[in-house]
Amino acid sequence: MSDQRGITRRTFITGAFALIAGMGLAACASGGATQTSAASSAAGSDSSQSQSNDSGSTSATPSTSGSHRILVAYYSAQGHTQRVAERIAQDLGADTFQITPAQPYSDEDLNFNNDQSRVVREYQDTSLRDIPLSTTTPDNWADYDVVFVGYPIWWMDYAWPVTHFASDNDFSGKTVIPFCTSMSSSIGSSAKNLAAVAGTGDWQDGQRFGENAGDDEVDNWVSGLGL
Numbered sequence: 001m002s003d004q005r006g007i008t009r010r011t012f013i014t015g016a017f018a019l020i021a022g023m024g025l026a027a028c029a030s031g032g033a034t035q036t037s038a039a040s041s042a043a044g045s046d047s048s049q050s051q052s053n054d055s056g057s058t059s060a061t062p063s064t065s066g067s068h069r070i071l072v073a074y075y076s077a078q079g080h081t082q083r084v085a086e087r088i089a090q091d092l093g094a095d096t097f098q099i100t101p102a103q104p105y106s107d108e109d110l111n112f113n114n115d116q117s118r119v120v121r122e123y124q125d126t127s128l129r130d131i132p133l134s135t136t137t138p139d140n141w142a143d144y145d146v147v148f149v150g151y152p153i154w155w156m157d158y159a160w161p162v163t164h165f166a167s168d169n170d171f172s173g174k175t176v177i178p179f180c181t182s183m184s185s186s187i188g189s190s191a192k193n194l195a196a197v198a199g200t201g202d203w204q205d206g207q208r209f210g211e212n213a214g215d216d217e218v219d220n221w222v223s224g225l226g227l
């Protein structure tokens, strides 16, 4: 059975995931960290055109949604999580912050069919999973009281490039709402694992979306959050 990209459906098994038949990864590496304010988006800027300083983040005043100041932070290696993140931000008039490894993952880096690829080596050797970020703390971090944290599922857990975002920021006083995308795995313990890495903040139950989740699905989840 194939999905919309013509990729043969994979089966995921405990601790690793196996390929049933050949597939190609349509990965795209991302550039420097980007922070976009809802105000600049509304004014016609997209994420590639957001006002950025040398660290790749903006100095814009945080956008306000109702009584909350909301940030949607996300890591996305191949664009699926980014699409969900941008929809959440659009729904809530929130700002976005793209978590970006200092050394972004290339298509070949993400090729889990290659035993020597970067992700496979990092998966096999946890000491290699210490991934510095181009920017760790979003501008105006202290001003946000609600922070969404989005990530792809890698090997049944959160993708490790998001680790430093969780461990190196102080989430005290913030409501944290995790979400993830995956091909077929559930969110499992990934959000709880990330909350443990963070150690601060009021982490809510997470939400998993499929790779090609529809806007309606995202909208329904967001509207049920009562923000």
Ligand SMILES: Cc1cc2nc3c(=O)[nH]c(=O)nc-3n(C[C@H](O)[C@H](O)[C@H](O)COP(=O)(O)O)c2cc1C
Binding pocket: 012, 016, 017, 075, 076, 077, 078, 079, 080, 081, 082, 110, 112, 119, 151, 152, 153, 154, 155, 156, 157, 181, 182, 183, 184, 185, 186, 210, 211
């Ligand atoms: C290294 C790697 C490991 C993955 N592991 C899993 C997995 O265990 N379970 C799963 O359902 N999908 C897995 N996937 C698929 C991704 O979770 C899925 O494509 C996700 O939507 C990618 O998000 P992104 O496009 O924002 O990077 C994996 C993908 C990669 C690149």
